[in-house]
Amino acid sequence: xxxxxxxxxxxxxxxxxxxxxxxxxxxxxxxxxxxxxxxxxxxxxxxxxxxxxxxxxxxxxxxxxxxxxxxxxxxxxxxxxxxxxxxxxxxxxxxxxxxxxxxxxxxxxxxxxxxxxxxxxxxxxxxxxxxxxxxxxxxxxxxxxxxxxxxxxxxxxxxxxxxxxxxxxxxxxxxxxxxxxxxxxxxxxxxxxxxxxxxxxxxxxxxxxxxxxxxxxxxxxxxxxxxxxxxxxxxxxxxxxxxxxxxxxxxxxxxxxxxxxxxxxxxxxxxxxxxxxxxxxxxxxxxxxxxxxxxxxxxxxxxxxxxxxxxxxxx
Numbered sequence: 408x409x410x411x412x413x414x415x416x417x418x419x420x421x422x423x424x425x426x427x428x429x430x431x432x433x434x435x436x437x438x439x440x441x442x443x444x445x446x447x448x449x450x451x452x453x454x455x456x457x458x459x460x461x462x463x464x465x466x467x468x469x470x471x472x473x474x475x476x477x478x479x480x481x482x483x484x485x486x487x488x489x490x491x492x493x494x495x496x497x498x499x500x501x502x503x504x505x506x507x508x509x510x511x512x513x514x515x516x517x518x519x520x521x522x523x524x525x526x527x528x529x530x531x532x533x534x535x536x537x538x539x540x541x542x543x544x545x546x547x548x549x550x551x552x553x554x555x556x557x558x559x560x561x562x563x564x565x566x567x568x569x570x571x572x573x574x575x576x577x578x579x580x581x582x583x584x585x586x587x588x589x590x591x592x593x594x595x596x597x598x599x600x601x602x603x604x605x606x607x608x609x610x611x612x613x614x615x616x617x618x619x620x621x622x623x624x625x626x627x628x629x630x631x632x633x634x635x636x637x638x639x640x641x642x643x644x645x646x647x648x649x650x651x652x653x654x655x656x657x658x659x660x661x662x663x664x665x666x667x668x669x670x671x672x673x674x675x676x677x678x679x680x681x682x683x684x685x686x687x688x689x690x691x692x693x694x695x696x697x698x699x700x701x702x703x704x705x706x707x708x709x710x711x712x713x714x715x716x717x718x719x720x721x722x
């Protein structure tokens with residue numbers, strides 16, 4: 408049994424980590440969040456110590472490390488994107504490995520600095536890249552690997568996940584904290600695409616605002632038109648008619664890849680791999696971080712070239 412810490416216990420994704428810790432036969436010893444609405448902990452680890460101040464949590468982990476018996480082996484990090492770097496450092500300083508939600512960091516050079524700390528401490532940093540464990544994505548990767556080696560695939564990625572006004576008041580609406588729409592809701596898609604179709608050759612941004620981003624990626628083995636949005640005005644009419652507020656689609660050469668389900672156990676699967684020493688580390692995260700950093704710092708070229716068809720309404 409391994410001892411776990413958790414930073415960001417009140418957030419949306421934290422229960423998936425609590426479940427993964429429990430499902431893999433391990434123990435949550437201490438959790439941290441500045442918000443105290445964390446009753447969900449009772450469903451998994453009611454005996455876990457809880458802190459609302461980082462300084463006291465840091466001290467507690469240090470005391471456990473010095474005692475030895477309940478030393479924290481892993482710290483799961485589910486905090487706002489801009490805090491990931493700091494909380495990873497907190498974990499490694501206290502002799503633990505870090506398991507961090509995506510995006511791992513906001514800038515490519517943050518990865519370089521964290522690699523130095525890995526070397527100094529001898530502890531590892533793992534990123535949750537759960538799409539790599541999704542069966543539909545595993546099947547697609549296998550299909551591409553078995554297909555013609557010189558074939559370039561045409562891909563359309565569309566993801567609209569409607570958000571209310573609260574979103575733009577929260578840290579997610581602050582690009583300096585979230586990295587913007589492409590980072591916050593898109594980074595795992597870019598990881599998945601480069602995982603299957605290879606490195607980026609060109610990265611073109613056609614459109615960005617606070618709610619929507621769209622562009623084109625030329626990968627080694629794919630041409631990707633992508634569209635990401637949190638604005639419900641961009642939902643297709645048939646989705647609105649069904650009363651749905653989320654639309655997710657990936658088509659490869661016109662064939663839809665169905666992966667709307669199968670997400671509930673992916674964090675547990677990720678933990679199983681990490682605990683066996685097979686998790687996704689810093690270098691696995693680098694390509695997607697480079698992509699979103701470039702998007703965030705690019706000037707959109709407008710509706711020119713091979714742009715996503717959803718952009719036609721922006722004329």
